Amino acid sequence: MLQKPRGTRDFLPEEMERRRLIETRMRTAARRWGYREVCTPIFEHLELFTMKSGEGIINEMYAFEDKGGRELTLRPEITAAVMRMYVNEGKVLPKPLRWCYFADCFRYERPQKGRYRQFWQFGVELIGADTASADAEVILLADAVLRTAGVAFDLHVGHLAPMKHLLHGLPAEEQREIMAYLDKHDLAGLEERLGEKGLGDLFTSLVGLMDCRTPGEVFAITGDLPERERIEETFAILDAQGIAYTADFGIARGLDYYTGMVFEVFAPNLGAENQILGGGAYRLAHLFGGDDVASCGFAIGFDRVMVSLGELLLEGEPIAGVVCTPEARARALEVARAFREAGIRTEVDLMERGLGAQLSHAAKTADYAVVLGKREIESGRVTLKNLHSGEQQEMTLADAIAEVTRFGTC
RNA sequence: GCCAGGGUGGGGUAGUUGGUUAUCCUAAGGGACUGUGGAUCCCUCGACCCGGGUUCGAAUCUCGGCCCUGGCCCCA
Structure with a gap:
């Protein structure tokens, strides 16, 4: 296979x-x-x-x-x-x-x-x-x-400027390396790496940055930044709109084209x-x-x-199955067309099975059965059977359509 | 690319000294029945992931591959 x-x-x-x-x-x-x-x-x-x-x-x-x-x-x-x-x-x-x-x-x-x-x-x-x-x-x-x-989710919002400020002056290669550690939340690895380089202070600052939950705390660590007003304004809008989020200035993106605000969502x-x-x-x-x-x-x-x-x-919207005796097949297609034009999902029998078998099939695949046989042809009406309750009633085609469309159309 | 666990009808299971696979549910198709059958009864269809090896014989042992599940790596 x-x-x-x-x-x-x-x-x-x-x-x-x-x-x-x-x-x-x-x-x-x-x-x-x-x-x-x-x-x-x-x-x-x-x-x-x-x-x-x-x-x-x-x-x-x-x-x-x-x-x-x-x-x-x-x-x-x-x-x-x-x-x-x-x-x-x-x-x-x-x-x-x-x-x-x-x-x-x-x-x-x-x-x-x-x-x-x-x-x-x-x-x-x-x-x-x-x-x-x-x-x-x-x-x-x-x-x-x-x-x-x-979906249930946690929204994390950050900005790259504070972190880039802390890393400013380091070679690009080193910045990328540090960001990779931060992205993985591998603080132990980062501490060791920065310790080797004699950058223990930087580690302290970065960890402090990751713990910040408001822009105010961020600028206490980094000092004033050109992006300060933009960052504060963005967060102020989010606060004013009352959405649930976590400020996360530890979000790291190594790729150069990210310029400022970044956000991530986790399920x-x-x-x-x-x-x-x-x-x-x-x-x-x-x-x-x-x-x-x-x-x-x-x-x-x-x-x-x-x-x-x-x-x-x-x-979903209700489904109608049209079931009929052999002499009512033409009438069944007419009725199906009227149902479809009214926006009802409608299926007709293609297996040329007996009425009972058709009904049996309809019970598995549809919500309503429209029964058509000699009696309905003579009366010009249809029998609508609710396949969930088993109740059925002979009525006009228009009434049957009205009954089914009460529960939705497509 | 790496690690672990898996793969048996459409779905679920069982299956070791290696010997015609089996069973349950369900689905599907057919038949009986021909205006309620959404029922009942009967029948049918349908699988050992693929390939090599060992063997008289492999679902089973072995090697390789494919695929699935979870994790690592990566994640634009």
């Missing part, structure tokens, strides 16, 4: 409906904030991603050469593609741009819980607004999107891969030949959200 490729999944209709439900909630939330959906190619030039993240990531991409000898790759993320798109065709649009996307990405990595080789991201990019309000909007939107999805009920969202302010467009526009965005690991949500109760 053929297996599906490693790290990929099949989704049966029930699972698909769950995913679509959550996806739609996320899209709707973003749309209400003015974020409009964009779509980029599923494969891009390899260079797009190596320019953004370095050559090292080629090993983790589905990279290939096409028949024309082009170096391509399945997209491992969306932000770079959106920024390329911005440079190609978004530069002249009125700022700020509010874009969102829901798309599958591909990474050649070892699968584990919440990590697949084909996975879906929902994200937004706010392009061209370089203010505390912009930083705050993206965080508030992330909070709204996750809340509408119904407490996942395993080793428990980060469900990452976001922040960045500057990328200049890498792809555009202006040095300020941007801010986030990406949600959609599959991890679905894992975190666990079993979801789906409440």
